[in-house]
Amino acid sequence: MAKHRMHKRGAALFGALALGAIMPAPAQAQTRDLNVKLDCGAKGDGAADDTNKIQDCINRSAASGQAVYLPTGAYRITDQLRVANHNTTIYGNSSATTTIVQANGTAHIFHVSNDGNPIDKIQFRNLELVYSTPNPSGFGILCNNCWRTYFQQLNIGRAATNAFMGTGIWVTGGNQVFLQDSVISQTTQQGAYFANVGDVFLSDVEVNQPDASGTSVGVVFDTGVGGIYATNVNVTGGHTGFLFQNTQKKVPPNFGFFTNCLADTLNGVGWNFQAAQSMRLTNSWSATAAVYGIQVKDADGLSITDSRIYNNGADGIFVEPGARNLTIKDSTITGNSRGAPRRHFGINIAAGVSDFQIMNNMIGQADGFANSQAYGIYIAPGVTDNYMILGNEYRRNLAGGLENGATGANKVVANNL
Template structure:
């Protein structure tokens, strides 16, 4: 009898526990906001959807829901604004959901909390374009953004001359990701970062105007630290990758670039105006009108297993102010294309010290013409603390190595 009562009490307790848990278990997940269904947007390319999309974004700020733009063309006449943490704005795909900015003086999307940090923003799966040129407009302007993701976006379109100034501009913040995206025909720069810690770029295609004499693909400015880039390709325009310190504070530092390409440019492929501790691995600079890689005020640049091909002037120009430079296991060929025998594979200015050039193929190779004067040229002057070892430099028009350095602490050996 006692066992029966105990069993009955146990069953009753179990039932009560199940009943008590049922409401929590049965609670449905809050669905995303649909800008057409929930906020009245048309997405037909004709109606002005600015206020409708903004209403959904504002509503999501209180509900915690994501905002979904289904397939369609969403015409806007003003800037869209995200001002709250934990906001997601997404479309069906970058091929089927398009935001069209018709205001030639407005940005498309501004992410900002009035100077305060804004955290956990995700923008993905859509296209953003202008219907008319905007020489000052940004596709996305992000102020003080933390843990922010831009994924599977098309910003700009090749089939139109309705250009914008900048694809994505990020000022201040940390942990910004740009992934699986294409940025086309930005007139000034496609990507711009300043005062941002930890920038992650992966599988990004940047297409610039072929005849542009001023545009840059990716710009890393003052205070950017921790750059992790893989499979980033810049074609056309003036400069592929630009490192600078316009605020004269902390230069861009600690960057790792793998499988990154600067191709078909009118100026310089990689321009290190100011940088610290940058690593290029299995990367490329080709067909620039001037230098493949220009190294000015850079401390700790490493170029390894890379290709510097067919540039108009020097393959790599190292100017006074550079130090702790390594060029290793790379192929440097076909440079001085614009004026054969005038420029070099690697050109080191007088007074540059603390560098290594080792194990490179510098001269005619890989089907490119024999245009370089010398494989390596070191200008006359007080250059010291360097190693030039194990380079193959036989196939250059004037010779392998022209060394005018007067320094004594050096190793020059085993070069062909």
């Protein structure tokens, strides 16, 4: 019996040791985030100047590694807040309850920069950023040479006010920049601007521009932006929805994928491809622009697939000399030439544009829009060559389906209705 009792005690001890070996150690207490009210003396009452208090918390976080938390409140500032260190997180309670109000119209709200050197792993989330003076020249967030940077659940500007933001977010240099689940409103210059940035990710973003603006642009992709991944991005109001350009005359924006993206109710152009390479629009939309739904100028390798080009004032899609390797397929192009019926076209191809495909589209009266386009497809007289027009339904246009002035020999025009 003694031996038996010893065996049971030994087994129990062994089991306890084994259980202890496989069970996780107790979690270590996490360092509490810096609270701008409790730790740095900010008021958040909309009246006191909280600039230095918030900046003190940001500076302290650089040494401690803590995030900076702004609880519910309105934080009035009179100068830019500078972020100059890696691994900085600044967040509020929510974008509906934590507001930073910039009283200085010439100052940015946040300026992220490490004196031109890369700055890594910066995050802003759950904040509202506004100006208290109209027509400011400062930016909501200016980010210089930013790597692995996240803008999440932000309200920048206010739709219920007039011109409370010049530029929402401006990013130059860096890589892997994410703008997610955010709203940018009433920007008089541009909602978001990107240049020389690799891998830009946009998802669930709303840009609401001033209705009467003749200059504002929703999202700008400029020189050196490569690897654009955009899903559920909606631009309304202002002059231009999406602008692709190459102001530095180096590498144009390249390799972009746009899915479920929308440009609507613009005073100019929905999508403006002034300079771009290898762009793909899928299940996207351009509607009710005063001029063109989509303007294609210096673009190589643009594909428009399963999209809707509706109710624009002039041409649905206008293709200028310099465009090449263009594909338009499986899309509906209707109700364009809205401002002057029978004057403009569903698709307008300028003289000399070659290397394009227009296939399997519905071009003409459809989806409840009026029969207002002159021709479904118009190709201006000239040396246009190397193209295919196949399988399109373009009967319901005021002047006809296709007016083809091209003199090139390498073409296929077949099976259209």
